Amino acid sequence: MTTETISPEGQAGRATSSFWSLGGPKPIGIFLFLLIIVTIIPAIAISTVLLHRNDMAQREVVNTLAEAMAGSIAEAVDRELSGMMTTLRVLSTSPALAEEDYGDFYERARSALAGTGTYLILLDEDLGQILNTRVPFGTELGKTSHPQSALEALQTRTGTISGVFFGQTSGKWVFNVILPYIPEGDEGEKVLIMTRNAESLTDSLSQQMLRGGWNASLVDAQGTVLASSFMASNTGQPFFLELPKSTGSPMTVYPRSEAERTPHVAIVDESNYSGWRVVVWAPTASIEEPVRRSLRMLFIANFLTIAIGFGAAWLLGRQIAGPVRRLARDARRLGAGESVEAVAYPIAEVATVSTALAEAARDRKKAENDIRLLMREVAHRSKNQLTVVSSMAKQTARSARTLKGFQDAFQKRLFGLARSTDLLIAGGAAGVELRELLLAQIEPFRPENEKQLSVSGPAFRLSNQAAQTIGLAAHELSTNASKYGAFASPEGKLSLTWTIDDEYLTINWKEQGLTLRRRPTRRGFGTEIIERMVGGTLDAEITRNFRRTGLECIFKIPLERVRAERTAGVGPF
Secondary structure, rough: OOOOOOOOOHHHHHHHHHHHHHHOOOOOHHHHHHHHHHHHHHHHHHHHHHHHHHHHHHHHHHHHHHHHHHHHHHHHHHHHHHHHHHHHHHHHHOOOOOOOOOOHHHHHHHHOOOOOOOOEEOOOOOOOEEEOOOOOOOOOOOOOOOOOHHHHHHHHHEEEEEOEEEEOOOOEEEEEEEEEOOOOOOOOOOOEEEEEEEEHHHHHHHHOOOOOOEEEEEEEOEEEEEEEEEHHHOOOOOOEEEEOOOOOOOOOEEEEOOOOEEEEEEEEEEEOOOOOOEEEEEEHHHHHHHHHHHHHHHHHHHHHHHHHHHHHHHHHHHHHHHHHHHHHHHHHHHHHHOOOOOOOOOOHHHHHHHHHHHHHHHHHHHHHHHHHHHHHHHHHHHHHHHHHHHHHHHHHHHHHOHHHHHHHHHHHHHHHHHHHHHHHHHHHHHEEEHHHHHHHHOOOOOOHHHEEEEEOOOOOEEOOOHHHHEEEEEEEEHHHHOOOOOOOHHHOOEEEEEEEEEEEEEEEEEEEOOOOOOOOOOHHHHHHHHHHHHHHHHHHEEEEEEEEOOEEEEEEEHHHHHHHHOOOOOOOO
16 A cells, blocks of 8 residues: 655645636636736736825825814914904003093094904993993993903903803804903903904814815814804804814814714814814715725726726637637648648737648648658569569579478578668668678678678669669679689689769679689579579670689669669658
8 A cells, every 4th residue: 555645736736737627628718817817906906005005195194284274273363362362452551441431432442443343342340331332332231241251351360262152232152352451549440352253263264275075163162163164053052073182183083962973083273372272173984085986996997907808808819719719620631631721810829830730731741642652662662572582482492402402592592682672671762872782692691801802883872673683683693602602712702893884884793713613504593583683674784704713793784774763752661
């Protein structure tokens, strides 16, 4: 029992392979779509991160501007109140007030405050109104509508600023800037009040650039609204948000009403002069709306991008799938042996495959033609071989005296024929080199002494038929030489030469160094091969000279009967 250990990388590779093989092959459009998605997702992630960072930066800028806005409003309100207090101090030095000439003091104050929206009230020590520039001098007046602030000023003997309250004389929400008047001798203390409609402070709020859902409200120490850029009708009402005691940085606050708990962002700045608070606030949803709008736009843009990518992948998939299907048809036609033509596809890689298929079809057609040629050549050679073998068998049987002698002679001649056939196969249609053929036939019979054999001649390639015939002749001559000729005696020598002229190939087989006593009279198989096959088949002129020193055989063969027709082409089979 063996246990196979699979590494984590191998497990991951198998899982990936199983994933892609699930459901079989996928259309190329899916891979294109996945490629587009893989390309888009990082861009979406980066744009989301950048959008978030931009939102944080914008929030910091907005918060900084809101803090600056609150501080600017507080400074503007302080300037208004300080100006009113300064005006009171100036009026308190009027001689008419010191001489208690209230009619003259009334006229001077009314003239000085005309068009400012500010009115002067003079109270006696019992807080009863002596004069009020809101109404004509001499009009019967009651006590002040906000005695608490007047009493505080008398007790502290310093200037005081009231909160917002409803004025009985004006019939509106107002606030007072109060300055106690202490005459010489500390007798007959009076109170100078400069009163103003609370709604007039709205202009100080409206002068600021309030955008993006931001609003500003001015709230007194009791949390009552003096003025607001949101709704003027809120004046005199408790501020709707629960304000913290701290001031400065933005904070999240909620409405006082339990029914509505919508979060708001508020920045509070306190007036150093009056103790009032400036509240710059906005609903959290309003602040986040630009980000949400950007996210919606980003989502829509991403959706459109993915949709466009899907459409592009589908179109590209069709553009690629069509040529691929046609390539598949061409491949099937190639497999069936049909011709295939190259198509100029718009996709370079597909066009390359189409060209390769067309070239393969042409190569296959050429290979089939070569195979047919080889088959014809094999059939032709087989017939020639059978003819030669039949003739060899007949001649060997005719000259053999015993069965064993027949077997031995016939086998040797078959081996010689086989060596020629090996050269024929190696050379193929290009033919057989004459030198290689002659040496191959002589090799089994040559003596150990190399000086007994001399072979020379120019390079020449024989046709297959000529090589087979000349090879048999060389085998017979080599056999005869080993038995009776140059190779049978240590003194014997064989000189084998050939020459080529314009018309003939001349081969000279010359044996020397022998002492022959008599000329052979019996015609054997070798003689038949030389005369019938070489002479008859190749139209060769054969000259045989039996000298006392050895046999000389000259073959003069026409070149057109022995020259190879091709020097290259079909390979060996």
